[in-house]
Amino acid sequence: MRVVWSESAENKAVHYKGEHFSFEETRCFIAQLMIDVEEQLLNPFISKRYTEQLGEYKGISRIVIQKVRIYYEVVNDKIIILAIKFPGEK
DSSP: OEEEEOHHHHHHHHTOOOTTSOHHHHHHHHHHHHHHHHHHHHOTTOOOEEEOOSSTTTTOEEEEETTEEEEEEEETTEEEEEEEEOTTOO
16 A cells, blocks of 8 residues: 555645744644654554545545544555645635
């Protein structure tokens, strides 16, 4: 199994700007978030996984890490991250 970030999800993560933090702090946060997401998704024993019931991502799996929602799907031997929503986003 391997984790693949969609272009839109990766771009959103890379270009995220934290309102209350410096550029360097934000980059460190995003780098650690991406590592944490991949570790969680590749760990078969973690139970923080849900299926979205309503809205734009209905039926899509999601996990929440550090208040960030990660939407993904499993296709063959790949976990594809479709979208990322930061706190405060709808």
